[in-house]
Amino acid sequence: MGCRRTDCLSKPLSGLFEKLGSLVGSWPLYFFVIPLVLTAALSGGFAFLKDREDNDFERQYTPKKGPSKATREFVKENFPYNDSMFSEERLYDPGNFASLIAVSTNNLNVLADPAFEEILRLNNKILNITVYDGTLGFNDLCAKAYGECVSNIILDIVRSNESSITYPVHTYRSSPVFLGSVLGGVHAVNNSLISAKAVKLFYYLDDTESKANASRLWLRGFKKLLSEELDKEHIDVSYYTSKSKQEEIDSHTTDGFPLFLITYACAITFSLISCLRFDNVRNKVWVAVFGVLSAGLAVLSSFGLLLYIGVPFVITVANSPFLILGIGLNNMFVMVSDWQHTNVKEPVSKRMAHSYKDAVMPITITALTDVLKFSIGTTSDFPSVQSFCLYTTISIIFCYIYTVTFFGAFLALNGRREASNRHWFTCMKIPTDSLDDRSKIHNICCVGGSYDEDTGAEKKQPASNFFKDYYGPFLIKPWVKGVVIFLYVVYLAASIYGCFHIQQGIELYDLAADNSHVTRFNKKDREYFSDYGPSVMVIVGDEFPYWDRLTRLGLEECMSSLKRLPFVDEDIYTSWLDTYISYAKENNLNIEHKYLFIKHLAPFWDSFPYFKQDVNFTGDSFHASRFFIQTINIANASQEIDMLKGLKTTLEGCRVKSMLVYNQNFIFYDQYDVVIKSTIKNVIVITAAMLLVSLLLIPDPLCSLWVACSITSVTVGVTGLMALWDIQLDSIFMIIFTVCIGFTVDFSAHMSYAFASSKKSCPNDRAVDALASLGYPILQGAFSTILGVSVLATSEFHTFRMFFKIFFLVVVIGMVHGLSFIPVIMTIYSCHSNKNKNKDENLKMSKL
Secondary structure (H helix, E strand, C coil): CCCCCCCHHHHHHHHHHHHHHHHHHHHHHHHHHHHHHHHHHHHHHHHHHHEECCCHHHHHHHHCCCHHHHHHHHHHHHHCCCCCCCCCCHHHCCEEEEEEEEEEEEHHCCCCCCCCHHHHHHHHHHHCEEECCCCEHHHHHCCCCCCCECHHHHHHHHHHHCCCCCCCCCCCCEEEEECCEECCCEEEEECCEEEEEEEEEEEEEECCCCHHHHHHHHHCCCCCCCHHCCCCEEEEEEEECCCHHHHHHCCCCCHHHHHHHHHHHHHHHHHHHHHHHCCCCCCCHHHHHHHHHHHHHHHHHHHHHHHCCCCCCCCHHHHHHHHHHHHHHHHHHHHHHHHHCCCCCHHHHHHHHHHHHHHHHHHHHHHHHHHHHHHHHCCCCCCCHHHHHHHHHHHHHHHHHHHHHHEEEEHHHHHHHHHEEECCCCCCCCCCCCCCCCCCCHHHHCHHHHHHHHCCCCCCCCHHHHHHHHHHHHHHHHHHHHHHHHHHHHHHHHHHHHHHCCCCCHHHHCCCCCCCCCHHHHHHHHHCCEEEEEEEEECCCCCEEECCHHHHHHHHHHHHHHHHCCCCCEEEEEEEEHHHHHHHHHCCCCCCCCCHHHCCCCHHHHHHHHHHHHEECCEEEEEEEEEEEEEEEEHHHHHHHHHHHHHHHHHHHCCCCEEEECCCCHHHCCCCHHHHHHHHHHHHHHHHHHHHHHHCCCHHHHHHHHHHHHHHHHHHHHHHHHHCCCCCCHHHHHHHHHHHHHHHHHHHHHHHHHHHHHHCCCHHHHHHHHHHHHHHHHHHHHHHHHHHHHHHHHCHHHHHHHHHHHHHHHHHHHHHHHHHHHHHHHHHCCCHHHHHHHHHHHHHHHHH
């Protein structure tokens, strides 16, 4: 027995859509005007756009329940700031600061004149920045230690003309100073500094609430000064402030809208060309315009509605209209294709009924799967993904509603014009046949209304005939099928190989414009200051008997394990406990008992006041303490991932439990552990939703299965090819990838539904019939989408360029699946083969 058809739901739905088409065809003005009025009302929500913008970098682009956020709360509670003893490595938040990187030109030593002279002059100008009409300067706003501003010690060291500077740790005024984070491109021999190509200076400000406004104004003055001081003769200067990253994102939230307008212009142009007919009656130029307009109205209505009700608008939401445009264009081309197959002599309402019966079902399938997928995306760990998915979900719903109402109504109105044989531009009635007494130009411009008298439908376009007469018959040849299957296996193998070479991570400058000072600074930072990474807190989170030698041995073993890691400098290490033990030995103190250990702490802290910030000591208990290790050779996001994983894995093997590691940047590193899991979950959800909806609405279970498999196939292909196009896995990628994978549903669903619904008996004939019906609309939709998003390739924003790359890969690979792989595979494995059908027929005959 052959496979059973599952059309128990698709049949009644098709009948319902048929009635809807007839209703739209009978009363088109109502269905045309109401969406316009609704859009006009809802688009008023854009007045609240500025109020709804929310691009807080940490809140939107890091997991809501990231483990490092919990660790930060623990650090805040147990190791609060001492405003009078500022320490950079003890910060649990970025703080309030300005920074600059000065790189010597011509690869000369930046610490020697004339480069160093220019740095000193620039530093003096910065220290002289004032706010409030000169009443407050840097000395009034700076972060302080021992009652003095925290200065750039490297400048003092070089100015002191010391005979030898040791690197990376130099002793200055009897105190060790770590130079690894402030000198870049270093040339040193036997730890003796010879030269450096770059120097990084920091200007930390008091982060208290009382000075917040003055500090903000000072940072603005810093940016203004540095933007004017970039052109130096001997140094190349780049700058950054603690507010720069957020200000950069906020200033470019709506920069995608101009690109969106260009995209719409390109889409309209391509659609016009695609729908252009030489017949002056059958010309579909206005249909193309209103098809694109329908997608635009959906975006305005959905965005306006969500802005009205207060949903945050994140910069990633700006990618959503490109998806809606693609879906809208696909819907339009499918609707137009089915309209052209109807009998031109029938009433418009009947033609609309036939069009809706065949076209709206595959459109419904894709809309349902997209809505399901993006609805689940609203539960993501990333707030930016939640906002994006919510905006996209509502947009898809509006796009679907406007396609079957607004666009359908215009298609019916255009059908009435065609029925009365009126000109596409002037709407004047024109003759069907050429007139002998008229000029050739008149007969070209003022005659139209021809159709295929054999079928009663419009004459097929050359592209449609190409799929029916050439491409389809060629594709079903046995040897061609073999070649297609072989190419598919090669494609799959190459994609799987690429999946194992994809890189993970996000660079902070990826959210900034290419010409931004943020991008410039961060690239210089990566280039010159990657030898030494962040200083990492190692925290003992529970009470611990530090006075017990044997128990303390377990802690020392754990710290030794951390210091032996390849990305940790074993010699650079800050420990209050080791310093306390050395202090006790030097002063002949016994600290091997709890009472004595606690007794001698007070004089120790008087000698080393910074270390008091590293212990939460209350009563007679040590509730928590922390140590610091220095990471090295952290040059890219992948190494950041390896570092964080290595640190946590090492702690898991320690005898001392409840140990934590923390650095303020770990808040952003947490996303790496979530991105892959979330992406895999999204693909599984998409595939499952597609399979469920397909089984319900496509009248062939095997075709439904191949639609789901095609999504997985495209996912693997896009992921593998990304590795060759310099695209990394991160939270932004996850958003774009989810968008694009959802878009592939359209190609597979349309082709599978056409194949399953074909009245042909032979699988090969059904494949040709499906290609003849939908091959050209799929090609139109793919090329119009690629053309539309191609403007993003020229964007100065990494986010938009990455969107183009992924979208391009998905559309091209999805189109190849829809036009080649899926038809061939379905003809091979179709359960409705001639063989099965003949068996069924023979069985029926035998029963008779």
